[in-house]
Structure formats: C-alpha cells, structure tokens
Amino acid sequence: MEIPMIYYIVLSLVMFFAGVYGFITRKNMLMMLISIELMLNAVDINFAVFNRFLFPEQMEGMIFSIFAIAIAAAETAIAIAIIINIYRHIRNIDADNLDDMKY
Amino acid sequence: MEYTLFILVLPLAMFLLLGLLDSKLKPRVAGILGTLGMTVCTALAYLTAFQFFTQPRNAEGIIPSQVPYNFEWLRFTENLHIDLGIYLDPISVMMLVVITTVSLMVHIYSLGYMHGEKGFQRYYAFLSLFSMSMLGLVVATNIFQMYIFWELVGVSSYLLIGFYYTKPAAIAASKKAFIVTRFADLGFLIGILILSFFTKTFDFVTLTTNPTAIITESAGATFLGCSVASWALALIFMGGAGKSAMFPLHIWLPDAMEGPTPVSALIHAATMVVAGVYLVARLFPVYCVTPEVLDLITTVGAVTALYAAIVACVQTDIKRVLAFSTISQIAFMMVALGVASDTDLHTGLGYMASMFHLFTHAMFKALLFLGAGAIIHAVHSNEMSEMGGLRKYMPITHITFLIACLAIAGIPPFSGFFSKDEILTAVMEKSTFWGIWMTAVAGLTAFYMFRLYFRIFWWKDTDCSHHTPHEAPATMTMPLIFLALVTCVAGFIPFGELVSVNGQPYHIHLNWSVAATSIIVAVCAIALAAWLYMKENKKPTAMANATRTLHTAAYRRFYIDEIYLFVTHKIIFGLICRPIAWFDRHIIDGTMDMFAHVTQWTSARIKGLQSGSIQGYVWILLIGTLLIATITICCCL
Amino acid sequence: MELLPLAQQVIFYLLAIVIVVCSILAVTTRRILRAATYLLFVLLSTAGIYFMLEYTFLGSVQIAVYAGGILVLFVFSILLTSKPGESTDEKGIKHRIMGLIAAIAGVAVCSYALFTYKWPEIAMRDVQSINDIGHALIGMEKFQYLLPFEAVSVLLLACIIGAIMIARKR
Numbered sequence: 001m002e003i004p005m006i007y008y009i010v011l012s013l014v015m016f017f018a019g020v021y022g023f024i025t026r027k028n029m030l031m032m033l034i035s036i037e038l039m040l041n042a043v044d045i046n047f048a049v050f051n052r053f054l055f056p057e058q059m060e061g062m063i064f065s066i067f068a069i070a071i072a073a074a075e076t077a078i079a080i081a082i083i084i085n086i087y088r089h090i091r092n093i094d095a096d097n098l099d100d101m102k103y
Numbered sequence: 104m105e106y107t108l109f110i111l112v113l114p115l116a117m118f119l120l121l122g123l124l125d126s127k128l129k130p131r132v133a134g135i136l137g138t139l140g141m142t143v144c145t146a147l148a149y150l151t152a153f154q155f156f157t158q159p160r161n162a163e164g165i166i167p168s169q170v171p172y173n174f175e176w177l178r179f180t181e182n183l184h185i186d187l188g189i190y191l192d193p194i195s196v197m198m199l200v201v202i203t204t205v206s207l208m209v210h211i212y213s214l215g216y217m218h219g220e221k222g223f224q225r226y227y228a229f230l231s232l233f234s235m236s237m238l239g240l241v242v243a244t245n246i247f248q249m250y251i252f253w254e255l256v257g258v259s260s261y262l263l264i265g266f267y268y269t270k271p272a273a274i275a276a277s278k279k280a281f282i283v284t285r286f287a288d289l290g291f292l293i294g295i296l297i298l299s300f301f302t303k304t305f306d307f308v309t310l311t312t313n314p315t316a317i318i319t320e321s322a323g324a325t326f327l328g329c330s331v332a333s334w335a336l337a338l339i340f341m342g343g344a345g346k347s348a349m350f351p352l353h354i355w356l357p358d359a360m361e362g363p364t365p366v367s368a369l370i371h372a373a374t375m376v377v378a379g380v381y382l383v384a385r386l387f388p389v390y391c392v393t394p395e396v397l398d399l400i401t402t403v404g405a406v407t408a409l410y411a412a413i414v415a416c417v418q419t420d421i422k423r424v425l426a427f428s429t430i431s432q433i434a435f436m437m438v439a440l441g442v443a444s445d446t447d448l449h450t451g452l453g454y455m456a457s458m459f460h461l462f463t464h465a466m467f468k469a470l471l472f473l474g475a476g477a478i479i480h481a482v483h484s485n486e487m488s489e490m491g492g493l494r495k496y497m498p499i500t501h502i503t504f505l506i507a508c509l510a511i512a513g514i515p516p517f518s519g520f521f522s523k524d525e526i527l528t529a530v531m532e533k534s535t536f537w538g539i540w541m542t543a544v545a546g547l548t549a550f551y552m553f554r555l556y557f558r559i560f561w562w563k564d565t566d567c568s569h570h571t572p573h574e575a576p577a578t579m580t581m582p583l584i585f586l587a588l589v590t591c592v593a594g595f596i597p598f599g600e601l602v603s604v605n606g607q608p609y610h611i612h613l614n615w616s617v618a619a620t621s622i623i624v625a626v627c628a629i630a631l632a633a634w635l636y637m638k639e640n641k642k643p644t645a646m647a648n649a650t651r652t653l654h655t656a657a658y659r660r661f662y663i664d665e666i667y668l669f670v671t672h673k674i675i676f677g678l679i680c681r682p683i684a685w686f687d688r689h690i691i692d693g694t695m696d697m698f699a700h701v702t703q704w705t706s707a708r709i710k711g712l713q714s715g716s717i718q719g720y721v722w723i724l725l726i727g728t729l730l731i732a733t734i735t736i737c738c739c740l
Numbered sequence: 741m742e743l744l745p746l747a748q749q750v751i752f753y754l755l756a757i758v759i760v761v762c763s764i765l766a767v768t769t770r771r772i773l774r775a776a777t778y779l780l781f782v783l784l785s786t787a788g789i790y791f792m793l794e795y796t797f798l799g800s801v802q803i804a805v806y807a808g809g810i811l812v813l814f815v816f817s818i819l820l821t822s823k824p825g826e827s828t829d830e831k832g833i834k835h836r837i838m839g840l841i842a843a844i845a846g847v848a849v850c851s852y853a854l855f856t857y858k859w860p861e862i863a864m865r866d867v868q869s870i871n872d873i874g875h876a877l878i879g880m881e882k883f884q885y886l887l888p889f890e891a892v893s894v895l896l897l898a899c900i901i902g903a904i905m906i907a908r909k910r
Contacts, residue, residue, distance in 0.1 A: 021767055
C-alpha cells in the first residue's frame with residue numbers, strides 16, 4: 001500500500017471531470033449516458049478509496065459502491081429503453097432535437 | 104269587466120303566434136289572423152266603453168273608475184311595490200277605443216297597402232306587439248307599469264320604423280327615434296324615481312286622489328328655486344315631450360316617416376305620439392299642484408305648435424307635412440292641458456278639450472295618413488311635385504282626404520272644429536296672448552293642410568303618359584270611408600259628458616266669439632291656399648324667392664337637426680367623448696398593455712435561460728457550485 | 741494478495757494512465773462504438789484499482805455488472821441506434837469551450853481542496869473477508885444491509901419490467 005491516497009483521488013477526479021466535459025459537449029444521448037457512467041464510476045472509486053484509507057475497519061463505502069453499481073445498472077437499463085423508444089419515434093437521439101414540448 | 108284582460112292578451116298572443124311562426128304562415132293568413140285578432144279586440148274595447156260609460160254615476164255625478172285587475176308584480180319594500188293591472192277611467196277607456204279603432208283600420212288597410220311586401224308576417228306581428236304595448240300603456244294602474252309599456256311602445260316603434268331594414272335611411276330613422284325618445288325617457292325615469300321616492304307610491308289612484316297633501320307634505324324640499332315635486336313632474340313631462348315630439352325633442356318624428364305609411368298613421372300620428380299628452384292628463388291632478396310646470400307645458404306646446412306649423416308650410420314631402428302637422432296638433436293638446444286647472448269644470452275646460460282633440464285628431468290624422476298612403480301607393484312617390492290633379496283618378500281618396508283637411512282646419516261641422524274650438528276657448532280664457540298665438544297657428548294649420556290638398560288633387564292636370572294613377576283597392580278605401588264617417592260625426596259626441604277634469608258631466612257649449620274668429624281665420628287661410636295652389640302658377644315660387652332666407656330656414660326645419668348634429672358630433676363626441684376615448688385607449692388600456700408588453704418583453708428575453716437543454720443546466724449548476732466553492736476557499740484563506 | 745511495492749507502483753501507474761487516457765478518449769472520440777470500448781477499458785481498469793485496494797469482491801462486481809452487463813447494453817443500443825462507422829456530432833466550439841472551462845475549473849478547484857486538506861494518517865489494516873461482506877449484505881443488525889439489499893433487488897426487477905415496457909414495440 002505504498003500508493004498514497006491522494007493519487008487515487010486525483011485519478012477519480014480526472015475521470016469525473018472527463019465525464020462532465022463529455023456530458024456538456026456531446027449531443028448524442030448515448031454519449032451523455034456514457035459520460036454519466038464515467039462520473040458514477042469516479043464516485044465509486046472515491047467511496048472505495050475513502051473507505052479503504054480512512055476507515056479501514058469498516059466497509060460502508062464498499063457496500064455503498066456495490067449498491068451504486070446496482071442502481072447504475074438499473075438506471076442505464078431504463079435510460080437505454082427510453083432512448084431506443086425515442087429513436088423509434090424520431091429516428092434520432094440527439095438531445096438538441098428533443099424540443100417538441102419546449103415552450 | 105274581467106274580459107278587459109283579453110284586450111291586452113289577444114294582441115300579445117297574436118304577436119307571439121305571428122312572430123314565432125313567421126314565414127311558416129302564408130302572408131294572407133297572417134294578415135287575416137292579425138286583423139281578426141284586432142277585430143275581437145276592438146269589439147271588446149267598444150263593449151268596455153259601452154258598459155263603462157253607461158254605468159250609473161255616483162252621488163257626485165262622477166263615473167266611478169274601476170280596477171278589474173291588479174296584482175303585485177315586484178315588491179321592493181313594505182310600501183313600495185310595482186303592480187301590473189288594468190285601470191279603467193274615462194280617459195283610459197276613451198284611449199282604448201281610439202287605439203283599437205285606429206289599429207283595426209290600419210290592420211285592414213295594410214292588407215292592401217303592404218300586399219306582396221317581404222316580411223308581411225313580421226309586419227303584422229309588430230303591429231300586434233305595438234297594439235298590445237299601447238293598450239297596456241293606457242290601462243296602466245301605476246306609473247311604473249306605464250313606464251314599462253312606454254318602453255315597449257318605443258321598441259315596437261323602432262321595429263316598425265326600421266321595417267324596411269335594407270334601406271339605410273330607415274335604419275338611421277329608427278335609431279334616431281329610439282335614441283331621442285330613450286334620452287327623453289331617461290328624464291321620465293328619473294322623474295318617476297324622484298316622485299315615488301317622495302310620495303312612496305307609484306299608484307295613479309293614490310297619487311291623484313289627494314295630490315296636494317302628498318306633494319306638499321312629502322316633497323317640500325327645494326332644488327334650484329323649484330320644489331322637488333316640480334322637478335320630478337318637469338322630468339316626467341320631458342319623457343312625455345320626447346314621445347310626443349315636443350320641441351326640441353321633435354327631431355325624430357319627421358324622420359320616422361321612413362316606416363311604412365300605415366305605421367305612420369297608427370304610431371306616429373294617432374296613438375303613440377299622444378302618449379305624452381295622455382301621461383300629462385293621467386297625472387293632471389298632480390300637475391295642478393305645480394302651476395309652474397303647467398306654464399312650462401303651455402310654453403313648450405305653443406312654441407312647438409308654431410314652429411311645426413311654419414315648417415309644415417314649406418315641406419314638399421307629403422308625409423313630412425303630415426308629420427309636422429301632427430307635431431303641431433299634439434302641441435295644441437299640450438297647450439290645452441297647460442292652461443287647464445282642476446279647480447272647477449270651467450277652468451278645467453282645457454283638460455276636456457285636450458282629450459277631445461286627442462280623440463278627433465287620432466281619427467282624422469289617421470285618415471290623412473292612410474289617404475296619403477293611398478296616394479303614395481298610386482304615384483309611387485312622396486314628393487308633391489310628382490302629384491297634382493289626382494282628384495279625377497282617386498275620387499274616394501279625394502273626398503275622404505278633403506273631409507280630413509276640413510276637419511283639421513277647423514271647419515264645422517267636422518270633428519276638428521269642435522275640439523279645436525274648445526282648445527282655443529280654454530287658451531283664450533287663460534291668456535289672451537297665447538289665445539291669439541294659437542289662433543294664428545290654427546290659421547297656419549288650415550293653410551298648410553290646404554296647400555297639401557290643392558297640390559295633391561288640383562294644381563295641374565297630370566299628363567299620365569306612362570302611368571295612370573288608380574284608386575286603391577277596397578281593403579284600403581274601406582278604412583278611409585269609415586274614418587271619414589267618424590270624422591264627420593265625432594264632433595257631435597257629447598264628449599264633455601264623458602270626459603272632464605273632475606269626472607262630472609260638462610256640457611259643451613260653443614263660444615261663438617272664439618269659434619267665429621277661428622272659422623274666419625281658417626276660411627281666409629284656405630282661400631289663400633286656394634289662390635296660391637289651385638291652378639299651376641308661379642306665385643308660390645315667387646313668394647318663396649321673396650322670402651328666401653325664411654323659406655330656406657323653414658325648409659331645413661330651422662336647422663334644429665343641424666344643431667343637434669353639431670352638439671352631438673362636435674361638442675359631445677368631439678370635446679368630451681373623444682378625449683375620454685383617447686384617455687381610455689392610451690392611458691388606461693395603455694397601462695394594461697404596458698404591463699403585458701413589459702412581461703412579454705422580459706419573458707422573451709429570459710426564456711432562453713429555460714432552454715430545456717439539460718447540458719446547459721448542468722453547466723450552470725457546475726459553474727455555480729464551483730463559484731461557491733471558490734468563494735468558500737477564498738474566505739477560509 | 742501482497743505485491744511488491746515496485747510492482748504495485750508499476751501497476752498503479754499503468755492503470756492510472758489507461759484510466760486517464762481512456763476517459764478522455766471516451767468523451768472526445770467521434771465514433772460512439774469506440775467511446776463504448778474506451779469506457780470498457782476505463783471500467784476494467786477501475787476494477788483493477790479495486791483489486792489494488794484489496795476490494796476483490798467490489799472489483800469482481802465491477803467487472804461482472806459494469807463491464808459485463810451494462811456495457812453489453814450500451815453496445816447493443818449503439819448498434820440499434822446508429823449505423824456502423826457513423827460519427828456523432830459534437831456540439832459547437834462554444835459548447836466545447838464551455839465544457840472545457842467547466843472541467844478545468846472543476847479539476848483546479850477540487851485539486852486545490854484535495855492538496856490543501858490535511859488527511860489523517862491511519863494505520864492500514866487487512867480488509868474484511870468476503871464472508872463479512874456476505875453477512876453485512878443480508879444481516880439485519882447495525883451496519884448490515886438487508887433492507888437496502890432487498891430494495892435494490894426489487895428496484896432491479898422493476899427496472900427490468902420497466903425497460904421491457906418502454907422499449908417494446910407497440
């Protein structure tokens with residue numbers, strides 16, 4: 001365990017903001033979803049790292065990560081179902097085109 | 104006399120029947136139905152009159168009035184309530200007879216006159232509506248019921264004037280009539296409200312039995328130098344003046360001649376226009392308490408009489424002449440009422456004379472209008488210049504028209520002579536000035552009526568190259584003959600026995616000094632008219648040229664209409680309405696619009712924020728969070 | 741699983757480089773299928789990180805659920821919604837700059853916070869065995885998670901049904 005904690009955190013930080021960048025700049029909804037997965041993953045790493053380095057005798061962080069992974073799976077399934085449904089309707093999954101109900 | 108209710112119900116039923124079925128009925132069927140209904144109505148009215156006037160008089164020699172029906176319709180307070188009912192007294196019974204007679208004649212006449220017109224059924228429906236309203240007006244038991252029917256009469260008048268609703272002139276005339284009379288009715292309504300506020304009653308009987316006590320004890324307050332009662336009565340008279348076309352509210356009547364001629368005969372000559380006279384007569388005991396209002400009535404009446412007579416002398420449209428003649432004759436009745444008082448039979452002569460003249464005038468003026476209708480029917484024009492020499496072609500019309508002219512000119516033994524003589528006598532006794540004034544007007548009357556007569560029936564021999572005027576059909580001549588007969592004999596009805604100021608019988612005796620004067624004046628006027636108009640010549644034109652200013656002014660009705668237009672358009676519209684409209688449109692609406700515009704502008708500017716683009720939201724959220732974090736960090740340093 | 745310190749460092753740096761590079765490539769590539777592939781590498785590397793932290797259970801869950809399940813979903817949906825070889829548009833340059841600003845500012849602020857914070861020094865201990873994890877997941881006492889576990893299972897069931905309902909053809 002010679003790697004300091006801060007290294008891991010910086011790693012997740014980069015991953016998180018890569019996700020943020022992708023979420024803001026991409027039109028395709030699947031790409032946005034991928035960005036979200038990146039962010040979630042970064043957060044999972046943080047949970048695990050904090051748990052491991054700061055509270056080694058407990059395992060709440062890890063359990064939380066497990067739940068987060070499960071919920072991410074659920075979220076992804078629903079999101080992809082919605083995206084496919086939208087694709088069927090308008091043959092397009094660009095977020096910018098989804099403005100039928102806008103003012 | 105419970106059957107009197109049917110006098111009202113029948114025309115109403117006819118109106119509903121004809122009005123609702125309208126074109127489902129054949130025109131002829133509709134006409135005959137309406138006429139039959141009116142015939143029954145007339146029979147009932149005659150029966151009522153017979154029973155009423157032959158009933159035994161009471162101890163004071165008064166025919167007791169009756170109230171066969173009276174039910175409470177609207178109760179405001181313990182004392183103040185509006186009733187609907189039927190009140191029979193000598194003048195209302197007399198009016199019933201007049202209205203039903205003239206209405207029946209017009210119904211019969213219209214069968215011929217309106218034959219083939221579009222909207223024949225509608226016409227008869229309106230006639231029935233008018234008859235119902237007018238009958239309801241005269242039998243009203245209280246002033247508010249009278250007001251209700253008063254307005255109904257106005258509505259039916261409006262509908263009938265505008266009968267030819269495709270003609271712009273007719274529409275304008277109907278609107279003018281409605282607006283002018285409505286304006287006058289505003290005064291009437293205010294007057295009613297003031298009067299009832301102080302006297303706590305609408306009821307005619309209560310009002311007229313002891314008016315002095317009621318008025319003096321309850322309306323003693325003064326306003327601008329006159330008692331409130333005077334103001335109330337003057338305002339009520341304003342309503343009457345509007346309906347009866349008294350100067351300066353007369354402007355609607357000449358224009359109302361745009362309606363079908365039988366309608367003019369019924370509404371604008373015989374019945375509706377005398378409603379004002381009837382109103383004053385109905386409230387006469389109350390008016391007697393306020394002599395200043397009676398003086399006002401006299402003055403207004405006299406001015407109107409002279410004004411209308413002068414204007415009638417130069418008009419060329421025969422219906423206009425008759426219209427101004429009507430105004431003038433109604434003014435006679437008003438003057439007669441104005442000079443009367445209710446102290447005893449002798450000073451109350453004017454009241455009787457007014458009612459008598461109302462009666463005779465209704466007959467002969469209806470006759471004149473129906474005759475004019477027959478002439479218009481024959482020559483298809485209202486203009487005198489299109490006529491002349493018609494006596495050969497329309498003998499029945501000619502004779503009946505002549506009888507009517509003689510009657511209105513006041514030549515014995517026709518009915519007009521007797522009633523006008525009573526009026527002149529009454530006026531002369533009150534004031535010599537007004538007596539001479541009215542005698543002069545009577546002379547003018549004879550002049551313009553015979554001008555009309557000679558221009559229509561003599562003047563020139565029509566060349567008749569393209570169209571020969573022919574006598575009207577029997578449905579039109581029969582009413583003429585009937586009315587001419589009535590005109591001949593009506594003067595001998597012992598009218599004073601039936602109608603007088605306090606109900607006691609009054610024996611009419613001719614005041615020969617007055618009568619002789621008026622006959623001489625009338626004969627001179629007729630002779631002048633004959634000299635000017637008997638044969639086609641240049642004298643009338645020369646006279647008109649000699650008095651160009653006066654002639655033009657009289658022809659343009661002394662510019663009263665122009666003054667009204669000026670006042671309404673330039674002063675009321677231009678100086679008051681337009682600034683108010685501007686204020687409304689630009690300040691009040693503008694404020695509201697400004698709120699709307701500012702809101703709209705702001706929302707248009709900021710709606711981009713709510714873009715619906717989740718990425719934008721995320722960006723703003725993130726930047727915001729980072730800003731807060733930065734600030735926190737900076738603070739902790 | 742004891743590794744030599746040098747080997748640990750080498751593996752960590754390897755994983756770190758893969759994660760950083762693949763993350764950035766995943767969000768910048770124009771080919772969506774490649775983005776999914778880069779994501780797969782990121783997820784696998786993350787599993788590696790978990791293994792390095794000695795959270796082997798978490799690492800295997802990561803591989804099984806994320807890399808195995810979710811990514812397959814992604815790939816299928818990508819194949820359903822786009823033609824092969826089709827590149828997706830990014831937003832305009834303005835949005836890219838905005839995103840870059842946000843990302844860099846975020847990294848800067850967070851790095852500052854991380855590097856200035858005094859992290860407590862805590863002695864390392866051995867991680868809990870998979871046995872403890874199993875007990876924790878289905879126990880009902882303090883620090884045990886039966887109820888969330890069941891809730892997540894119901895949620896997953898609901899989301900399976902929901903996904904079918906939403907995506908099925910009508």
